[in-house]
Amino acid sequence: MDGAVERVDWLTGGSRRDAATERIYAAAAALLDERGFEAVTVEDVAARAGCSRATLYRYVGGRDAILDGVITRAAAAVATEVSEAVASLNGSERIVEAILTSVRAVRANPALHTWFAGSRTRSVDDYLASSPRLGSIAAGLTGLAPTDAAAQWTVRVVLALLTWPMPDPAAERQLVERFVAPAFA
Incomplete structure (x- = not known):
């Protein structure tokens, strides 16, 4: 709100803007889970949100802002989980755990898992692989510099494991420890 002080809304008990935004993103996440990004329109989200x-x-x-908001919210939940898992780690050990915990957390998150379990379009993959927000989150979780290309590379490693999963978590760990960890040793 451009310089204006937002009042507590009597109906929502908080910010009307925050309540509306959360309702819209929740509706969008549910629709994306059901239909996939390409099949969801702004009209669909508005109707579901009421x-x-x-x-x-x-x-x-x-539409792009809706996708960004849903991804950002889901990524924030994943980031919290990863942050807790790597808090006491450093260097390549931190990066390995950040990647593997990210993969587990994304698979456990309904909004994100659906995207990676099903087919995606090239535009969605390009968005995910080059998202400055995801790169920034990866940088913070791995301890890499936010401008470091390695942060974007770690996002791509996570995306690759989600797109082409190994037979089990032990095989994924072995792959990441063998090929990713040495790059950060």
């Missing part, structure tokens, strides 16, 4: 398209655009933005 608001008009104008309200959706005012609070969230268009």
